[in-house]
Amino acid sequence: MNPRTRIFFxxxxxxxxxxxxxLFGFDTTNKSSTAEYNPEINPADFTTKITxxxxxxxxxxxLTYETAEQGNVAERVEIEILPETMxxxxxxxxxxLDKEYKNGQLVEExxxxxxxxxxxxxxxxxxxVDNYSNGILLSHSGSFLHGKDGAKAGxxxxxxxxxxxxxxxxxxxxxxxxxxxxVTTGETVTTKSGTYKDCxxxxxxTPLEKNAREYKYHCPEVGALVLTEDLTTGSRSELVNVxxx
Numbered sequence: 506m507n508p509r510t511r512i513f514f515x516x517x518x519x520x521x522x523x524x525x526x527x528l529f530g531f532d533t534t535n536k537s538s539t540a541e542y543n544p545e546i547n548p549a550d551f552t553t554k555i556t557x558x559x560x561x562x563x564x565x566x567x568l569t570y571e572t573a574e575q576g577n578v579a580e581r582v583e584i585e586i587l588p589e590t591m592x593x594x595x596x597x598x599x600x601x602l603d604k605e606y607k608n609g610q611l612v613e614e615x616x617x618x619x620x621x622x623x624x625x626x627x628x629x630x631x632x633x634v635d636n637y638s639n640g641i642l643l644s645h646s647g648s649f650l651h652g653k654d655g656a657k658a659g660x661x662x663x664x665x666x667x668x669x670x671x672x673x674x675x676x677x678x679x680x681x682x683x684x685x686x687x688v689t690t691g692e693t694v695t696t697k698s699g700t701y702k703d704c705x706x707x708x709x710x711t712p713l714e715k716n717a718r719e720y721k722y723h724c725p726e727v728g729a730l731v732l733t734e735d736l737t738t739g740s741r742s743e744l745v746n747v748x749x750x
Contacts, residue, residue: 542676544658546651548595551620555599557627559705560662561728562586562599562619565750568729571697572742580742581606591618593630594652611637618650625664629675631656649677656681662723666690666705674709683711694722694732696743701726 555562564586572580587600598618605613614637618630631650636643651658656677663670666687674683685707692704701724709719718736723729733742 542657542673546594546596546658548597550623551596551598551628552623553590553597553599553620555619555621555627557621557625557662557664558725558728559666559723560627560730562601562627563750564588564599565748566729567746567748568744569746570730570733570742571745572740574740579608582742587616591616593618593650596620596630596651598630610639613637615647619661626660627662628658629661630658631675647681649675649681659683660685663687679713682713683709685709688720692722694724696732696745698731698744698746701731704731 565588566586568582568584570582570584571578583604583606585602587602589600591598591600598620601617601619603613603615603617604611605615614635616633618632619627620630621627631653632648633650634645634647636646649656654677656675657673659673659675661674663672668687668689670687672685674685675681688706688708690703690705692706694701694704701722703726704722704724707721707723709717709721711717716737720734720736721730722732724731727744727747729744729747731744734740735742
């Protein structure tokens with residue numbers, strides 16, 4: 506093989522090697538990152554006594570939210586912390602009953618399962634969902650439980666709020682992948698139920714729905730969400746009543 510031929514084949518081999526490395530590198534980069542999210546859950550670290558200042562859930566607490574359209578209540582959400590508990594993967598969780606009504610009709614009833622870590626963070630271990638239409642149960646779409654079918658728990662509300670923090674609230678690939686970003690702290694918010702200070706503003710979104718984007722405000726004066734701003738529709742869901750046990 507003459508020198509010119511050796512150089513030619515050398516260049517071809519080099520291109521193939523570099524191209525192969527690039528291809529393998531691209532493939533690795535684009536693989537699902539699901540395996541990277543694997544929270545360590547020690548049941549002994551959790552309690553059903555949820556006292557997080559932004560999201561306190563004593564048994565018997567009730568919250569009502571309303572979304573108005575053209576002067577009428579288009580949507581109402583009623584929440585109650587039940588006296589029962591649910592054990593998921595060894596963790597005893599509190600039961601957060603959430604009922605959503607549209608134009609006066611029940612469209613969704615959900616039991617969310619929550620527990621507080623010893624560091625004050627509130628974790629979300631899953632939900633059982635009943636979806637209705639015209640009073641008829643249609644499906645349980647949206648349900649998931651930590652440890653079942655690869656679903657994993659996430660953090661619903663952190664104890665320490667730092668702008669720029671981002672964390673998973675739930676993780677069930679293709680079904681539940683909500684993410685929360687902390688935007689600002691020290692916010693003042695006014696709703697029909699009053700004016701609240703020292704609130705945290707968070708940004709909730711999911712890669713599964715490009716139009717599911719919301720700002721939410723949680724305030725320590727009531728230990729709860731007081732306002733949701735839907736960034737797609739421009740609507741506001743406001744806390745209109747809270748009953749402390």
